[in-house]
Amino acid sequence: VSAAEGLGVRRKSFDHVLDSAKQVLAGRLEPHEQALFERTLQDAATLKEGPDFCFLYNDLHHGNFVVGEDYRLTGVFDFGDVAWGDRAAEFRRPKEGEARLFEALCSAYEAFTKRPVDKDKARLLAWMDGFYDRAESLEKPESFQYRHAKGCLQRYAHEMGLS
DSSP: OHHHHHTTOOBOOOTTHHHHHHHHHTTOSOHHHHHHHHHHHHHHTTOOOOSOEEEEOOOOSGGGEEEOTTSOEEEEOOOTTOEEEEGGGGGHHHHHHOHHHHHHHHHHHHHHHOOOOOHHHHHHHHHHHHHHHHHHTTTOTTSHHHHHHHHHHHHHHHHTTOO
């Protein structure tokens, strides 16, 4: 982490994410989103980042993988979002995409590094990102960011039995 800081790599922090979303989204959420948002606020109140900080690729999702004809990973690209921060933050993007990918990446990471992934924290960070993205794109309902955030939040609410 200190080497990354020395190179100007920023810290991925979640301190501001819900504060800005709270103000923008007040009174503008659908019932399932509101239920999930209240749960997110409750869980976030107990969130403790670290102490397991590490270098983060910070954009881990299937759109940045190169897969060969044999379906094996042959490459990763798009290093524009590198950061350092809580290890669980690395796994929030796969959680946004697909449960099987999230589970596969967490399992592969744990097998390779012998370090556990805090899946509950990764889930919470994914929810926080979803609400942040929803707030950021509220005035652009035609945008990919808006539609993606809405879809993720709907799926998360369903997974938690809130819809």
